[in-house]
Amino acid sequence: MPLYMPAPLRSLVSARKLTALAAITLLGISTPFANAGKAASHRHPRLHALAHAFANVALPGVGLLPDEEDDVPTDGQKYELKLAHPYTGEMINVVYRIGDTYIPEALDQLNHFLCDSHNQQVTPIDPRTFDVLHTMLAKLNKPDGVIDILSGYRSKETNDALRASGTTNAAEHSQHIEAKAIDLRVSGVSAKLLRDAALSLEAGGVGYYPRSQFVHVDVGPTRQWTYTASHARRRHSRRTKRS
Secondary structure, three states: OOEOOOHHHHOOOOHHHHHHHHHHHHOOOOOHHHHHHHHHHHHOHHHHHHHHHOOOOOOOOOOEOOOOHHHOOOOOOEEEEEEEOOOOOOEEEEEEEEOOEEOHHHHHHHHHHOOOOOOOOOOOOOOHHHHHHHHHHHHOOOOOOEEEEEEOOOOHHHHHHHHHHOOOOOOOOOOOOOOOEEEEEEOOEOHHHHHHHHHHHOOOEEEEEOOOOEEEEEOOOOEEEEOOHHHHHHHHHHHHHHO
């Protein structure tokens, strides 16, 4: 049962090393991803303080991908997500992880649900992204909350088109292209509170869009930003000049 690793890194690590890493994880030794929040809390005291405003729920460590479907455990904590596409009414309710093991069939369903909405291109989403979503809801005491998906995976072609339109804040090297990012809302929860819950995890990037009332979360480098009305006006002005 190999340890989940992003494709570029996985190609550099031998099967023997993967086995060793999996053994380390199963023995309960912390992984770099699991420890990221602890290290970052010393660098960002304000974010450390934010964590105490939410339920005391920790982000789980990096999960495992089974070699065979028969290796999926039946016992252990179940990690469930309920996602919706607010503009189409589509919904998905899936247990994507049990204990330390990701469920391949469930990941495949999520990958299709989070495909590029413009060209339906499907690519594997980094499953750590799902752990972030699940833990955000747990911290907000909304384990059964439904997450409205505004953007999941985004192909480079779609991202380039969005940038050219000048109507969005799509970054040139967006984590959406890397299949590591989600733009979301949760009914009944303000975007500000979602942002604070995401920041308390210190697990990657967090973007706050108060005007449109949504947040961006990703498992890329740790950083944060706020997209204000003045940013939108400047972007609109540049688009008008180009046209």
